[in-house]
Amino acid sequence: MFLDLTGIDSCEGFEHFGHRLKAHVLNTVGLPIGVGIGQTKTLAKSAQWASKVWKQFRGVLALTPDNPKRTMTLLENQPVEEIWGVGRKIGKRLNLMGIKNALQLAQSNPRFIRNNFSVVLERIVRELNGESCIPLEELPSSKQQIICSRSFGKRITSKTAMQQALCLYATRAAEKLRSERQFCRHIGIFIRTSPHAVNEIYYGNSAGEKLALPTQDTRDIIEVAMSSLDRIWLDGRRYMKAGIALDDFTPNGVAQFNLFDENKPREKSAQLMKVLDGINQSGLGNVWFAGQGVNTAWKMKREMLSPAWTTCWDDIPVARIQ
Structure with a gap:
């Protein structure tokens, strides 16, 4: 500093x-x-x-x-x-x-x-030599892109499981976007199989959408992610990784519309997202979108994750007395 x-x-x-x-x-x-x-x-x-x-x-x-x-x-x-x-x-x-x-x-x-x-x-x-050439940055530069992607712990073969994964990644990306106090105009996703899998044809693809109205609402981002997945999903593949990318940022959600424009901002979007983030950051509980699923088997690979000995019952060491 x-x-x-x-x-x-x-x-x-x-x-x-x-x-x-x-x-x-x-x-x-x-x-x-x-x-x-x-x-x-x-x-x-x-x-x-x-x-x-x-x-x-x-x-x-x-x-x-x-x-x-x-x-x-x-x-x-x-x-x-x-x-x-x-x-x-x-x-x-x-x-x-x-x-x-x-x-x-x-x-x-x-x-x-x-x-x-x-x-x-x-x-x-x-x-x-005392010549100042590197200016002092009073504020850190804002991010130009937010990417949330993971490799799955188990290969995904069903579209429902992929929807759950992308819904979770969209939620995380939206939280980061709001923490930066930014709105995004473009949302993109990608999915891919393993390029090293034996006897499997590699498949990787991406899709996205340019928004008429900049957003930081998780619901908007999930909606685009789901519609983008519909365009690139192929059955019969074993997917190993997926992700979502937000870019084309603006520091506010203001856009110019005409009288007959069908795109309108969601009512009380900012208030709802503020409440959602407040609950999830308070430590008192978690609120999530149903599309993320519950007890999913495809969760990210975490073989190298350090045990949470003091905060997770499953990680508490077992001592045997004989």
């Missing part, structure tokens, strides 16, 4: 603020963290790395323009692969070129780095 500390030094020192921030996170969240402060995001990450490695700074390190010696010492002692955004793969290539630490990378020619690596690494070089 990055914070903009512009002007904070007029009220208190950077390191004093860092220690207060570290203590606040530990007391409220219970997480021990390292705090690094620098002119750029890359320098701040390098300072955070050093705050964890150099115990004398007690988890807080500030790189400021008035102490260039500290910055030089840090960069000289930081391996190049430990720089934020570099990693081991690029680090090995840099090592072959004689660039072993962050200081050597900072002293490299930015144009040379760009021509031999990427513009991203060039920005890192400039950031190590």
Whole structure:
């Protein structure tokens, strides 16, 4: 996480603020963290790395323009692969070129780095020299697509079972869509058999629909998923995977209609979905669409799922006393 500390030094020192921030996170969240402060995001990450490695700074390190010696010492002692955004793969290539630490990378020619690596690494070089090239994002960028897909624990051969699976995936995708506060204009599904099954002809297909009215209503998404399935379903196949994709997002559900348009928004859709999400997130119970089925045998493959020893009766270890 990055914070903009512009002007904070007029009220208190950077390191004093860092220690207060570290203590606040530990007391409220219970997480021990390292705090690094620098002119750029890359320098701040390098300072955070050093705050964890150099115990004398007690988890807080500030790189400021008035102490260039500290910055030089840090960069000289930081391996190049430990720089934020570099990693081991690029680090090995840099090592072959004689660039072993962050200081050597900072002293490299930015144009040379760009021509031999990427513009991203060039920005890192400039950031190590105090030139801000990576802007601070105040809000995370919204998703451009939401996909919900799973491989089945058992092959699906009946259309009813596939409808149940897609209904469940549509519900999950709609929940994610509402959590992003988005509406979608396009809904698509796909189904496929296993390409590795012996003596079986592979089949995979997809279908979708463009909506006249953007929606985040689970009922609309399920309706499109079911009609799309009708167009691509083939009997006599053993399906191993299916999924649903939502895209073409808009932050609101407003659309222009004419007087005789048959497409109208569902009444009280937002209120109903809010109540539905509230119940399911409260922990007091679950509400689901009947189309999802009950005790389905096709549930996703979960052989590697960790046991829920403290929350599931079936996973409680059994001790035998003899």
